[in-house]
Amino acid sequence: LAKTTQPISMDSYEGQEVNITCSHNNIATNDYITWYQQFPSQGPRFIIQGYKTKVTNEVASLFIPADRKSSTLSLPRVSLSDTAVYYCLVGDNAGNMLTFGGGTRLMVKP
Amino acid sequence: AAGVIQSPRHLIKEKRETATLKCYPIPRHDTVYWYQQGPGQDPQFLISFYEKMQSDKGSIPDRFSAQQFSDYHSELNMSSLELGDSALYFCASSNLIEQYFGPGTRLTVT
Numbered sequence: 001l002a003k004t005t006q007p008i009s010m011d012s013y014e015g016q017e018v019n020i021t022c023s024h025n026n027i028a029t030n031d032y033i034t035w036y037q038q039f040p041s042q043g044p045r046f047i048i049q050g051y052k053t054k055v056t057n058e059v060a061s062l063f064i065p066a067d068r069k070s071s072t073l074s075l076p077r078v079s080l081s082d083t084a085v086y087y088c089l090v091g092d093n094a095g096n097m098l099t100f101g102g103g104t105r106l107m108v109k110p
Numbered sequence: 111a112a113g114v115i116q117s118p119r120h121l122i123k124e125k126r127e128t129a130t131l132k133c134y135p136i137p138r139h140d141t142v143y144w145y146q147q148g149p150g151q152d153p154q155f156l157i158s159f160y161e162k163m164q165s166d167k168g169s170i171p172d173r174f175s176a177q178q179f180s181d182y183h184s185e186l187n188m189s190s191l192e193l194g195d196s197a198l199y200f201c202a203s204s205n206l207i208e209q210y211f212g213p214g215t216r217l218t219v220t
Contacts, residue, residue: 043200043211097143097155097166
């Protein structure tokens with residue numbers, strides 16, 4: 001499984017755009033990049049998944065450069081309710097278990 | 111939309127007792143995963159089932175066992191409980207694209 005590295009924590013203010021970058025230097029050809037969000041005492045929640053270039057949904061965008069050795073989760077105009085831990089995960093899309101490691105704790109301030 | 115159901119939501123047991131956690135996946139999801147999350151830690155994969163057969167095994171202690179039944183619900187059985195087993199236990203089900211997590215069972219071992 002490809003190892004991921006993300007910042008331990010980030011601070012932001014309401015209304016700002018937040019970009020969280022994840023490094024995954026040894027990503028395999030058949031690996032996808034998936035981001036999950038977790039609030040305290042709740043189960044992780046799927047945010048977005050991508051393989052290359054850019055993916056956008058109603059809550060976030062995911063930017064993946066051509067070499068796929070990193071990815072950036074972009075949260076537009078964050079609110080206080082976006083305060084959570086964000087996990088970047090890399091793995092194939094075959095329904096395998098998720099390996100969580102070192103998420104980014106985002107604190108959104110008023 | 112139906113979500114993953116876990117029961118009980120809270121459980122208090124004494125050392126050396128046994129506990130059974132139940133998980134009811136989203137209808138038509140055929141894969142169930144169990145994760146353990148200790149205080150201040152990332153979720154750790156324990157075990158998964160696909161079509162009632164064990165598909166992957168993670169850091170699950172020998173004191174724990176699990177199974178998936180014909181109706182696709184799953185049970186995690188924990189014996190000889192230790193203080194270190196106190197954690198949130200999440201069940202997730204999958205449609206092979208993303209995993210949907212339940213609300214978790216908070217187990218406290220005293």
